[in-house]
Amino acid sequence: SLDAIDLQDRCELSNRTGMDSETLKRAFLNNLFYVQGKFPALATTNDYYMALAYTVRDRLLQRWINTAATYTELGSRTVAYFSAEFLMGPHLGNNLINLGIYDQVEQGMAELGLSLDELQEEEEEPGLGNGGLGRLAACYLDSLATLDIPSLGYGIRYEFGIFDQDIRDGWQVERTDKWLSAGNPWEIARPEWSVEIKLGGHTEHYTDDHGNYRSRWVPDQVVKGIPYDTPILGYQTNTANTLRLWTAEAPESFDFRSFNSGDYLGAVYEKMISENISKVLYPNDDSSQGKQLRLTQQFFFVSCSLQDMIRILHGQNLPLENFHKKFAVQLNDTHPAISVVELMRLLIDHHQMDWEQAWTITHQTFAYTNHTLLPEALERWPIELFGSLLPRHLELIYEINQRFLDEVRIKFPDDEERMIRMSLIDESGERYVRMAHLACVGSHAINGVAALHTELLQKDVLRDFYEMYPHKFTNKTNGVTPRRFMVLSNSQLSKLITSKIGDSWIKNLKELQQLEQFVDDAGFQVEWRRIKQHSKTELATYIQNNNNITVDPDSLFDIQAKRFHEYKRQHLSLLHIVTLYNRIKANPDIEITPRTFIFGGKAAPGYFMAKLIIKLINSVGNVVNRDPDVRGRLKVVFLKDYNVKLAQRIYPAADLSEQISTAGKEASGTGNMKFALNGALTIGTLDGANVEIREEVGEENFFLFGLTTEEVYHKRAHGYRSRDYYHTNAELKLAIDRIASGFFSQGDAELFRPLVDDLLNQDQYFLFADYASYIACQDQVAAVYKDQTKWTRMSILNAARMGKFSSDRSIEDYCRDIWKVEPVNVELRQC
Ligand code: GL4
Known part of the structure; x- marks a missing residue:
């Protein structure tokens, strides 16, 4: 009978539980043969991915069945x-991390002439x-x-x-x-x-x-x-x-x-x-x-x-x-x-x-x-x-x-x-x-x-x-999991951290605090910077391959990645870009911190204004990226099809995280946490969890700008007129006029009119009210970035103080x- 088969024997008979590199390789080849029905000469990358996925699934099943049996017995x-x-x-990488076999599998695949990165890329x-x-x-x-x-x-x-x-x-x-x-x-x-x-x-x-x-x-x-x-x-x-x-x-x-x-x-x-x-x-x-x-x-x-x-x-x-x-x-x-x-x-x-x-x-x-x-x-x-x-x-x-x-x-x-x-x-x-x-x-x-x-x-x-x-x-x-958004997506930084404070931070994120003792350690700073640089170079390659735009990994990577919505104000960042561009046009020799602006995110298919903002980003990019006066000092990149996979590439490569929603509109945000955990500095409003992030990292390590929720309520109640800001701020006026004139749309002055008109007449998300404060804050960002030691110090402190934002803490609270x-x-x- 089934019961008579000794459980231990069943384990050992199969190739399906062992976690050493040799067993994993054998199981993988077995699955290629018996599940995918292929031998290596005919196998596609997808066959290899599937064979590996089933190899990993077998290891999950053993734990899954035991878990279900335990809960059923105990009536938990x-x-x-x-x-x-x-x-x-994607499941593959995360399961490898959680099983603790990522490195063994990477090595095993390499021995078979396969790249684990490529196999992970194959997962839909x-x-x-x-x-x-x-x-x-x-x-x-x-x-x-x-x-x-x-x-x-x-x-x-x-x-x-x-x-x-x-x-x-x-x-x-x-x-x-x-x-x-x-x-x-x-x-x-x-x-x-x-x-x-x-x-x-x-x-x-x-x-x-x-x-x-x-x-x-x-x-x-x-x-x-x-x-x-x-x-x-x-x-x-x-x-x-x-x-x-x-x-x-x-x-x-x-x-x-x-x-x-x-x-x-x-x-x-x-x-x-x-x-x-x-x-x-x-x-x-x-x-x-x-x-x-x-x-x-x-x-x-x-x-x-x-x-x-x-x-x-x-x-x-x-x-x-x-x-x-x-x-x-x-x-x-x-x-x-x-x-x-x-x-x-x-x-x-x-x-x-x-x-x-x-x-x-x-x-x-x-x-x-x-x-x-x-x-x-x-x-x-x-x-x-x-x-x-x-x-x-x-x-x-x-x-x-x-x-x-x-x-x-x-x-x-x-x-x-x-x-x-x-x-x-x-x-x-x-x-x-x-x-x-x-x-x-x-x-x-x-x-x-x-x-x-x-x-x-x-x-x-x-x-x-x-x-x-x-x-x-x-x-x-809210909180985010450090397994996917650090250990898996930023393995170099994770390994550096572990080499300094051991690996228990992965389950107890508050332990990152111990990194503070290395904040002035020159050797540690160099390593920290090298890893950020490495991630930026990898993203630069991705951009080259996908957008055919050359970006400089030494420039400041200024990133906003999230759904498109007017309240999130991607177009406020655009006004900043246009402002910098206008400064260059007025004085091509102006001293400016080179920046790469990277956007990612989807708009709801029926949300016209959000889609128009995407179009404007690409239109501004087309002009700015090619204008010889710019001399490559500004680049604007829209990465298409932002999803979890792409997010995992983006967070490690960010210098600056844009969290610029109108105060009182973003319930929490969670991207803000993932960026900071990976050592990006935040430019942000007092909105959602930004408030608590700033509290944790210290106000001196956070670029704050903009109206508070109360100020927004107050302005709205007393009749906000965005046009007044337009008329009194010359840089804002020029930025808006350039967009309205068709400068970025091959002379078509109609294309962006709905957006411009809305800002001049409604501006329900207070872009104009926050514009001056945002630009001043960005100028400060640019100044600090020139001092790489100071920037690195702030970056380390941001990561070190993110312990509160582990989803483990949230779940413990629930x-x-x-x-x-x-x-x-x-x-x-x-x-
Ligand atoms: C959201 C909020 O907009 C976002 O701020 C929050 O972080 C997230 C998770 O709590 O929930 N609400 C809706 S709806 N979509 C979101 O992303």
Whole structure:
């Protein structure tokens, strides 16, 4: 029998667990033969990549199976991270780092004449997210596993992730992201755990056998959700947790019904409609469109996940009453907020629980993270749309709302205005369901993602909820994983650090502080600079190959890499570039610190102004990069298709990190942390986590400029007129006039008019108000850069003081304050 095979024998029989270089090589060749069906003479780079990926996966599986067995035995309390986005980035390199076999594998591949770098380059990254919000979820999964916290990530397995960005004639062009076309070796389908979800239809009311009044949902569509699991291994631990993503399919039963009536095309159509649900990621960051398919996606993955959790609970012989004891669910923004209602429905309609008990379980289960203050990002669903897709949920929302408003009335008597503001239903015009309100009411904890952001939530966007439930609110400042964003992406710097302070900083980032003792050590400074120079040279080569632009690695690399949005103000940096260019044109012999301006980022396909800003960057670049008067002292580069892979090349090569959003607009930012960790200095406003970064690194090591949030509010309230700044600042006027005149657009004065007009007449993001302060600050940056010793000192101190911004710290905060969950040690017992 299977049980009779000694587990130890099974391990040793296989090539699948050994971690020494020889075993890894043998396993790799085995996989090339038996999985890819190739011998070396015919193998493509992709075959080699796949063979290596399977070799690594085998090592993950051993840990994954042990982890699952341990959690099942112990019935461990588990975090479920619900997120519509997981921007994981390539798996191969990260898994090699976390397994601790990167160097062995690199050597083994080299012995076979293969380059590990090239094999990593071959991986199509899963871009199942837009930007910071999705990448945060990925960093948190890494930290949860590293800290041995039982956890599951639940989301959607989009067939097409975030679009690939091309640049044609300076404009962004979107191409479909076919990330699954070469196969995905990191996932395992689990069709045996498929679930069904309902959509549409109507509700019916009836009296059950015990005389209780009950409701049931009669849907007009049923869709099947199939889970695909990806192991998430922690760093130097046996814990391998699961990312479970759902794919939508038509259930067979539905096909049959149409088949039997002879309607073959109808059946296929039905199938196609069902499969649309997980077809594509909505490419908007920080904005919501209120489209039916989006709500369907949200409900789909939430319902699949909650049903899956109930299955797990039952599998461990735990009663449903223990749901909130077994699981802590984190809602990553309001995208999964419908789960509050779906859990109520499952408990009440499917499991006959009474309302009070169901509500106690529900609100003790959920916690809600808000990720933005932008009004256009707050999700609201028209009642009509909502009711036609989720009729039973709408009934339940009305009931939740009635009980909630009763509570409000008692706490704040005679305050009708407050009730109107707080209601789950917006009735000011067309009626909407307010998802943030639902999330606040249905959760026991609410948090913002940086200190300033949480403060603004409490004062402004969620003020009524703060007054109602002050105990629910806490701050959880974001963090980033040092495994991917240092050890993997900046191996030289990581090795230098380890040679000085040992390697425990990788799990305990606060230890970077010990680098401060070397800050004035000339030898260390030289090494630090050499490594930065090396990374800049590598990026310069990438730019040469991709953009055909020659940049000088000795110039100051000034980088802004993030989604394009007016509030992030990429165009403020552009005004700086044009200003420097104008200074050169006025006086070609002017003394100027050579700079390379590098931009990367995608714009939402429907966001005209963001796309126009991309076009302007490329237009300015075309002029500046070629003008002989410039003598190569300024270069402007737009790197297309910014994604995790490219980000990993960019952070190590940055001298200056641009974090220049209008104060009060960027909830946190996380790129700001990754740049500083890699030794870039920040030029930034007092926005999001910049405030805390500056606190940590010291104000003397941070280039601060711009209005504060309060000053912005004040100016807005007292009638801000951007045109006044234009008329009183000669450099600003010249920069704007040059753009408006068609100077950068081959004489076309119309092209950038929408942008120029907006700045002169609206400027809702206060570029003109911050312009003088920004330019003065940049002049200071240029002066400091000339003093390489001083710059290096500041760079070292930035990295040394980034300990707070490890996602391990964030996750420890969530575990302690919100999830109340403890680590579980996993031992390797079986293969
Ligand atoms: C975001 C915020 O814009 C960003 O500041 C934050 O760092 C990130 C993670 O908390 O969440 N919110 C949305 S929406 N997209 C983001 O990137």
